[in-house]
Every structure is written in C-alpha cells, then in structure tokens.
Amino acid sequence: MTDAFALSRRGALGMIGGVAGAGLLPAAATAVEGKAGASGASWFSTTATLPWQSHAVPALAPAAPAMFAQDATIQLDKPRQTMAGFGGAFSERGWDALTLLSPAKRHAALSLLFTAQGCNFSQCRTPLGADDFSRDWYSYDETPGDFALDHFSVARDRETLIPFIKAAQALRPDLKVWASPWSPPTWMKKGGHYAQAPAWPGQPANGIKPEQLGHEGSDSFIQEDRYFAAYANYFARYVQAYAQEGIAISTVMPQNEFNSAQPFPSCCWTPEGLARFLPHLGRAMGPLGVTIFLGTLERGNADLVSKVMADPQAAEVVKGLGVQWAGKGALPVIRDRFPDIAIWGSEQECGIGTNDWHYARYGWATIRQYFDAGASAWTYWNMVMPTGGMSGWGWPQNSMIVVDPVKRDFTLTPDYWLMRHLGGQVQAGARAVPVDSFLGFNDQLAFRNPDGSLVLVANNGLGQIQRVRYGIGKRVLTLDLPADSLNTLVLPAGLLEV
Incomplete structure (x- = not known):
C-alpha cells in the first residue's frame, strides 16, 4: 500500500x-x-x-457535424436499469477492527463509508449467522431437533453485527440491509457440520470428517418438509429479532454460493433443492414484507437459475438474483432469459489481502461487466479489516479500510477510492445510461441521478493521457483523462439542457 x-x-x-x-x-x-x-x-x-x-x-462545446467528431455518445434518451444502490458487507471481524479505534477515529472511518462526503453507501449485506469473517462458527439455534426454535437467539449479534449496522444507520438512516446465510444450523444438514470441505493446505483444521463432506450437485440440507418449514421460520425469527433492534431486513437470499463446498461455513444445494425450499421461505417472508432473491450464484451456468425458475411455485417468490465471482460469466444469458428480475452484484472478488492498485483496476473491470449486463446494485465484500485481512479460516482478503491494531489508526486502500468513484456520486434510483462508441472507447459507465445530474465514470488504462470526446445531446465534452486513472464527472441537470 x-x-x-x-x-x-x-x-x-x-x-x-x-x-x-x-x-x-x-x-x-x-x-x-x-x-x-x-x-x-x-x-x-x-x-x-x-x-x-x-x-x-471543460465547457461543453457544440457538436460538430463531422462523422468522427466524437469518440463516444452518452445516450440520455435511452435510460436502462434503475440502480438499487452501492454498499459493502458487515462482518464480525470488521467490527472488531473498528473497535480498536478511538470513538473519533471510528466515526471518521464510518463517515468515509456512509456519508455523502465519502462513499455514500445506501445498501449493504449482512450474514445470517456465521460467515468466513465471523470470529468462529455459530448459528442462532444449535440445539438438535429444535423444530419449534425454542432456543433461537441473536444474542451474539448484539456484540458485533448489530452495533456495526446501527453505527452505519446513525450516519445513513435510510440504509437498506439484505441478508443471506453461509450455513444453516448444523442439525439441519445431512453431515451435521458447518463446513463442507476439509481445510485447505496450510490453513487451520476445521474438524470435518469424510462422512460429513458436502459435494457440488447434491443437497446437504435435509430434504424434508419439517426441516424446510423450520428453516423458513428461522429466517422469519431472524428478521423479527433484527426488527426489534431497529434494523429492517429488506431482502434475503437462501444461501451464499449454493454450489460451493468450502472449509468455512457453507452448504451445497441443488437447484431442485432450492426450488423445494423457496415456497416455504416465501410463506415466511411474505407477511413480513421481505423480498426474496435467488442467490448467491457463483457459477457461470445460467441453467442453474433456469432449473429453479422452472418450478412455478419457486419462480413466484423470486424477485431477483445475487451473482458473484464466476457467476458473472452467466450474466448475459440470465439477462436474456429473465429480463424482468433484478440482478445484484452480491460480492466483490476479494483478492488476497494485497490491497493494491492492480486489484482495484480489476475491480473496476468487473463492476463494468456487471452493469453492462444489467445489474442494478453492487456490494463490496469486507469494508473494514485489520492489517493482513485474515479470515478465521486462513484466507487473507482485501478491504476498503485497513485498521492497524498497533497504531490504532486506519488507512484507505485503492479499493476504497474505486468504490467512492461510484457509490459516492451515483444515487439510489439513478438510471444507467448507455454509452456507445464504434471507435472502441468503451471503458466507462454513465448514470442519470434522480435530480437529473449525469455521472460519468471513465477509465483510462493507458500509460499516457487519453483524450476522449463525449457526445451529450447536441454538445460535446472533451476530457483529457490522466494516465492510468479512474475518473468521475458529475454534470448538473442545467448543463445538460439542449
């Protein structure tokens, strides 16, 4: 760094x-x-x-009539998807890092994420129980056979996740929060273990036995109605418990990366298994006003989505799809097959803790791929991590803010600035605007905010200044983009009148 x-x-x-x-x-x-x-x-x-x-x-100039007088055209008259928001993921280890800071520094760090003078995050993710950045494994009910959920409790979250979310809400009262589990309670799984795979070489052992392993293409969740009903009620109890804490969960997804057998909390589901569970989840979430998305999809195979949506009862409750990692490879096919469901980028690819400029550049290319394919939200992964960014299961990962446990201070990483270039200027409710170029100037995104302003986020991956002439209506904006730079321009509505 x-x-x-x-x-x-x-x-x-x-x-x-x-x-x-x-x-x-x-x-x-x-x-x-x-x-x-x-x-x-x-x-x-x-x-x-x-x-x-x-x-x-620069001032906008009248457009010249010559055929090659502009390099790219911002098509304000062809708005596309409406943006649901930008944000990041809450985690136990993220909150533990923030608590190392003084109250003033903690407020400063959070303000850089959740206020209009920073990233202005409006929609964030939280785990439903343990994830790979919790302190260790836990669920809200680990009492075997407790189908009535008599032992359900979110007491642990009151130490970490709930104060983290409430601190964000204090700066952004209209913050939306969505949730997904990494694993159900262990007694609801065939193997009875929170993980699905043994630890990777050099990582801490997780104690899983061969007979407890999960496998992609099989259902690790017990496929019985009483388990489906109890798990759907588990979601409902979670939503109700958080509501009592002043946190409204607006959307849930049934499983993080439902194809992946991981050494940390995880659970494999087949599309058919998810289709069996989703109607139960729909009956539990409907009275609570909670939206259900399918997700999160981490494979570049649109057929995994199609198989779920082929079940009419499952398709009826699915209003959107969370996509992450290799799932991006399926985006064009998904958008073609399911034009009416929302697509969210549900997790930034997290790197290996280097927090370098190279990975921020990769992050930009990934985000552009999602929005070009019709995504309406983007969720960064670890907003805050201590130095090293290590998970409890031995995988160092990037973050936007790094807290030094010794100095009790924090730094901003290149990924922070990437997210600020987007989230800090593109408002929830903005419409994505296509930018066309037959000259190969395709490395930008444009949005029209609800207040009428235009946000242009333009990348220059060259090692020299790049001049780009953007056509906007009957005028042209000429920009000399600095070498190897990411740029955000905001043009108020008054400048766009023609």
Whole structure:
C-alpha cells in the first residue's frame, strides 16, 4: 500500500468536513476545484499514487457535424436499469477492527463509508449467522431437533453485527440491509457440520470428517418438509429479532454460493433443492414484507437459475438474483432469459489481502461487466479489516479500510477510492445510461441521478493521457483523462439542457 493512500486522522476529518481530500491534495488542486464548482460540475481522478484529485471541468462545446467528431455518445434518451444502490458487507471481524479505534477515529472511518462526503453507501449485506469473517462458527439455534426454535437467539449479534449496522444507520438512516446465510444450523444438514470441505493446505483444521463432506450437485440440507418449514421460520425469527433492534431486513437470499463446498461455513444445494425450499421461505417472508432473491450464484451456468425458475411455485417468490465471482460469466444469458428480475452484484472478488492498485483496476473491470449486463446494485465484500485481512479460516482478503491494531489508526486502500468513484456520486434510483462508441472507447459507465445530474465514470488504462470526446445531446465534452486513472464527472441537470 503506497503512502498516497494512507489517511491520517486529520485528513479523514478534513474530507468529512466538506473539503474532499484536503489532507491529501496539493493547494493547486484544491483551487481548481473552486473553479469547477462555479458551474456545479465536478471532476475527480484517482491514480496509483494520487487519489481523488480535482480538475476543472471543460465547457461543453457544440457538436460538430463531422462523422468522427466524437469518440463516444452518452445516450440520455435511452435510460436502462434503475440502480438499487452501492454498499459493502458487515462482518464480525470488521467490527472488531473498528473497535480498536478511538470513538473519533471510528466515526471518521464510518463517515468515509456512509456519508455523502465519502462513499455514500445506501445498501449493504449482512450474514445470517456465521460467515468466513465471523470470529468462529455459530448459528442462532444449535440445539438438535429444535423444530419449534425454542432456543433461537441473536444474542451474539448484539456484540458485533448489530452495533456495526446501527453505527452505519446513525450516519445513513435510510440504509437498506439484505441478508443471506453461509450455513444453516448444523442439525439441519445431512453431515451435521458447518463446513463442507476439509481445510485447505496450510490453513487451520476445521474438524470435518469424510462422512460429513458436502459435494457440488447434491443437497446437504435435509430434504424434508419439517426441516424446510423450520428453516423458513428461522429466517422469519431472524428478521423479527433484527426488527426489534431497529434494523429492517429488506431482502434475503437462501444461501451464499449454493454450489460451493468450502472449509468455512457453507452448504451445497441443488437447484431442485432450492426450488423445494423457496415456497416455504416465501410463506415466511411474505407477511413480513421481505423480498426474496435467488442467490448467491457463483457459477457461470445460467441453467442453474433456469432449473429453479422452472418450478412455478419457486419462480413466484423470486424477485431477483445475487451473482458473484464466476457467476458473472452467466450474466448475459440470465439477462436474456429473465429480463424482468433484478440482478445484484452480491460480492466483490476479494483478492488476497494485497490491497493494491492492480486489484482495484480489476475491480473496476468487473463492476463494468456487471452493469453492462444489467445489474442494478453492487456490494463490496469486507469494508473494514485489520492489517493482513485474515479470515478465521486462513484466507487473507482485501478491504476498503485497513485498521492497524498497533497504531490504532486506519488507512484507505485503492479499493476504497474505486468504490467512492461510484457509490459516492451515483444515487439510489439513478438510471444507467448507455454509452456507445464504434471507435472502441468503451471503458466507462454513465448514470442519470434522480435530480437529473449525469455521472460519468471513465477509465483510462493507458500509460499516457487519453483524450476522449463525449457526445451529450447536441454538445460535446472533451476530457483529457490522466494516465492510468479512474475518473468521475458529475454534470448538473442545467448543463445538460439542449
């Protein structure tokens, strides 16, 4: 991680106070921001060594009639999917890292995620029970045979996940939260173990026995109605318990990565098994007003979705689909087969804890692939991690904020700036806008916010300045994008009138 991405407390508070990047930017850049602000337009760029640099926004010029007078056309008259929001995932280890900070620094870090002066996250994910970034394995009811759920309790979440979510809500009261489990209670599984596979080489042993292993293409959940009914009620009890804590769960998905046998909490389901469970879940969630998405899909095989949706009772309750990792390979086919269901990017591919510029560039390419395929939401994975980003099951992963346990301070990673370029400017309810180019200038995304403003997020992967002429109605915006940079421009509605 380069020093340019390190954020001192003074820098963080400067950003929250309304001067974006005041602790990091040279005086000249801050002055340029003042000039750009006169029209209400703004332009920020991030490179490997200089995050969130401000630039003057050029005036829009009349479009020339020549055929090649512009490189790409922003088609404001052809809006596409409506954006549900950007966010990240809550975790126990993330909250443990935040509690190492003083109250002032913790507030500063959270503000950089959940306020309009930061990433402005509006929709986040939380695990329903343990995930691979919980302290260790747990569920809300580990009493074997407790079909009435007499021993159900979210007491553990009151130590970690609930305070994490409530701290975010204090900064973003309208924050939406969705949930999915990594594993059901162990007594609801055929193998009786939270995991589905032995530990990977060099990782902590999880104690699973050969007869307890799960396998892709088989159902590890016990396929009996009394288990389906109890598990659906388990979801309902969870939603009700969180509501009592002041947290509304808006959407649930039945299983994280339902094809994957992992050494951490996991559970394999076949599409047919999910189709059998979903009507039970629908009956439990309907009275609570909770939406059900199918997910999360981590295989590039659209037939896995089609097999679930072929069951009329299952298809009736499914309103959307969560997709992550290799599932992105199925996006074009899914959009073609199921044009009416929402698609969410449900987990940022998490890397191996290097928190470097290369992976932020990869993250950008992945996000663009999702939105080009019609996705309406994006969820980063670990928002906050301690130095090293290690899970309890031995996999170091990236995060947006890194907390140093020794210095009791935090830094921002390149992934933070990637998410700020998108989430900080694209409002929930924005419409994605297509950008066409027959000259090969295809490395951008555009959105029209509910207030009428245009957000253009443009990438320059070259090692030199790249000039791009964007046609907007009858005018052209010419940008000299810095070398190896990610750029976000916001043009207010008044500048877009033709």
